[in-house]
Amino acid sequence: MVSNSSSEAELKKVTWELASYKIELHKTTGFLQCILQNATDLIFATDAEGLLISFSKGGEKVLGYSWEEVVGRPIKALAKDPESFEPVMVSCQEEGCALVLDVPFQHKDGKTVYCNASLMDLTNREGQRIGTVAICQDITRWKRLQEDLIQVDRLAEIGRIAAGVAHEINNPVAVIREASGWAAEVIGDAEGLSPDDRQELENVIKQIKAQTGRCRDITHKLLTFVRGSVPTKSEFDVHELLEETIGLLKPELKHSGIEIDLNFAEGPLSVNSNPKLLEQVFVNCLANAIHAVIEKGGDNGRIEIRTVNNNSEVEISVADNGVGIPKEDQGKIFDLFYTTKPPGKGTGLGLPICQNILRQLGGDIYFESEVGVGTTFTVRISVS
Amino acid sequence: MSDQQHIRVLLVDDEENLLEYLSKRLLKKGFAVKATFSGEQAVEVAQHEPYDVAVVDLKMPGIDGVETQKRLRQIQPFLQCIVLTGHGSVESALESGQQEAFEYLLKPVDYDKLLVAISEAYKRKVDLQTAKFREEVEKVQMAGMGPRGIRKAIRELEKIYGIE
Numbered sequence: 001m002v003s004n005s006s007s008e009a010e011l012k013k014v015t016w017e018l019a020s021y022k023i024e025l026h027k028t029t030g031f032l033q034c035i036l037q038n039a040t041d042l043i044f045a046t047d048a049e050g051l052l053i054s055f056s057k058g059g060e061k062v063l064g065y066s067w068e069e070v071v072g073r074p075i076k077a078l079a080k081d082p083e084s085f086e087p088v089m090v091s092c093q094e095e096g097c098a099l100v101l102d103v104p105f106q107h108k109d110g111k112t113v114y115c116n117a118s119l120m121d122l123t124n125r126e127g128q129r130i131g132t133v134a135i136c137q138d139i140t141r142w143k144r145l146q147e148d149l150i151q152v153d154r155l156a157e158i159g160r161i162a163a164g165v166a167h168e169i170n171n172p173v174a175v176i177r178e179a180s181g182w183a184a185e186v187i188g189d190a191e192g193l194s195p196d197d198r199q200e201l202e203n204v205i206k207q208i209k210a211q212t213g214r215c216r217d218i219t220h221k222l223l224t225f226v227r228g229s230v231p232t233k234s235e236f237d238v239h240e241l242l243e244e245t246i247g248l249l250k251p252e253l254k255h256s257g258i259e260i261d262l263n264f265a266e267g268p269l270s271v272n273s274n275p276k277l278l279e280q281v282f283v284n285c286l287a288n289a290i291h292a293v294i295e296k297g298g299d300n301g302r303i304e305i306r307t308v309n310n311n312s313e314v315e316i317s318v319a320d321n322g323v324g325i326p327k328e329d330q331g332k333i334f335d336l337f338y339t340t341k342p343p344g345k346g347t348g349l350g351l352p353i354c355q356n357i358l359r360q361l362g363g364d365i366y367f368e369s370e371v372g373v374g375t376t377f378t379v380r381i382s383v384s
Numbered sequence: 385m386s387d388q389q390h391i392r393v394l395l396v397d398d399e400e401n402l403l404e405y406l407s408k409r410l411l412k413k414g415f416a417v418k419a420t421f422s423g424e425q426a427v428e429v430a431q432h433e434p435y436d437v438a439v440v441d442l443k444m445p446g447i448d449g450v451e452t453q454k455r456l457r458q459i460q461p462f463l464q465c466i467v468l469t470g471h472g473s474v475e476s477a478l479e480s481g482q483q484e485a486f487e488y489l490l491k492p493v494d495y496d497k498l499l500v501a502i503s504e505a506y507k508r509k510v511d512l513q514t515a516k517f518r519e520e521v522e523k524v525q526m527a528g529m530g531p532r533g534i535r536k537a538i539r540e541l542e543k544i545y546g547i548e
């Protein structure tokens with residue numbers, strides 16, 4: 001059977017070809033998988049319904065999920081705001097591709113990760129949609145850097161304006177202060193004043209003095225804020241400085257019955273920095289902590305001061321069990337003039353000044369807070 | 385406040401209203417006060433009248449506070465200057481000056497702080513002056529003059545250093 005043997009050969013050939021295609025396919029899949037796995041960018045592929053089928057190593061790193069955790073989930077579930085991600089997918093389907101900048105994704109731990117995303121619609125030879133591939137670049141760091149720069153610029157500008165205003169205000173306030181001081185002396189010497197009138201006038205003068213003092217407090221702090229010079233540095237022990245600072249606030253602590261816990265790293269914590277400026281930062285953090293505890297009331301107020309030595313930098317954290325900062329206010333606490341204290345009690349300059357100081361000294365200040373539980377401020381300074 | 389009786393204070397500030405009240409208060413405390421409203425005026429006054437302490441504003445039209453201090457100290461080397469400024473931070477004042485002002489105070493100043501600064505500046509002035517006077521007297525003694533010559537020279541020095 002000639003035809004039989006020839007079809008047998010044919011079959012053999014086809015089988016062989018099929019096998020080689022299969023190997024080829026396997027290789028290609030492996031190759032693609034390899035690219036996908038090792039790409040530092042976030043690359044994901046979905047099926048036609050938008051369910052994730054593939055997720056790059058870069059994606060695992062950027063978003064914190066492993067492939068097994070996200071496979072089968074809709075891609076939009078990874079976006080910070082799934083609803084607003086929907087139109088992006090739609091436009092990708094309509095146009096065949098889409099480029100969106102600055103898309104907020106949500107990291108497994110809740111942080112927002114910003115990406116520039118390029119989406120492509122995949123269609124097979126029959127023109128059927130089979131899915132979407134998205135290549136995203138994590139720009140969070142870059143974005144934060146840019147925001148910092150804008151912030152620095154903005155602060156510098158505000159600083160210049162504020163310093164100008166502070167100076168202009170200082171002079172008339174100084175006149176008011178001297179004039180009221182003189183008035184006090186004239187009243188003191190005046191004859192024929194009834195005791196009631198004298199008392200009343202003395203109160204008025206006292207009030208003028210207090211209020212000009214308030215103005216002075218603001219203008220002087222503002223002028224400190226814009227101090228542009230490079231601070232001088234010297235070697236000192238952070239623990240010693242902290243103990244001195246606590247000493248400064250002893251009266252307030254005693255008065256409010258707050259318990260202070262010191263949890264210091266072993267030995268002295270020697271840094272090369274500016275002790276005067278750092279003291280200002282510590283006083284601020286401690287005063288805020290005391291205030292938060294008092295505001296909460298009750299009598300189990302506690303403040304813990306902890307230090308950590310990380311060799312190239314040291315961390316000092318001040319944790320209180322006070323009222324905490326509401327989520328909606330957390331973004332504003334470093335803003336100039338932002339304060340929750342009643343008029344005359346807070347200037348809204350303390351934390352921006354601290355932030356400014358740490359920027360100058362090479363360091364950082366950040367916080368974590370939960371309403372009703374407390375707030376922890378952490379100051380990080382480089383050792384040299 | 386009898387020991388303030390003889391402290392001679394020179395005030396220099398273009399803010400006339402401020403000086404009006406400040407001089408009234410200082411006068412009442414027993415200081416001898418002269419108010420001048422510009423650096424030029426202060427320098428002019430200092431050429432004819434000795435002072436112990438000058439309170440100088442930093443930013444003024446005409447010659448500024450730094451220059452004023454410099455010129456005042458050329459005329460009266462022992463005069464101590466207190467800088468009163470509403471401008472910039474104390475640190476920037478230090479940088480701009482380096483004129484060894486006795487103290488820098490930010491406006492609006494706390495009056496009691498100013499009083500303390502003035503009397504401390506006065507003490508410094510007297511100390512420096514006395515030390516220098518002693519040095520000169522020693523020189524006279526070493527010069528090998530006769531008693532009459534020494535007496536005359538010392539009287540001369542007493543006049544220069546304002547010691548009675």
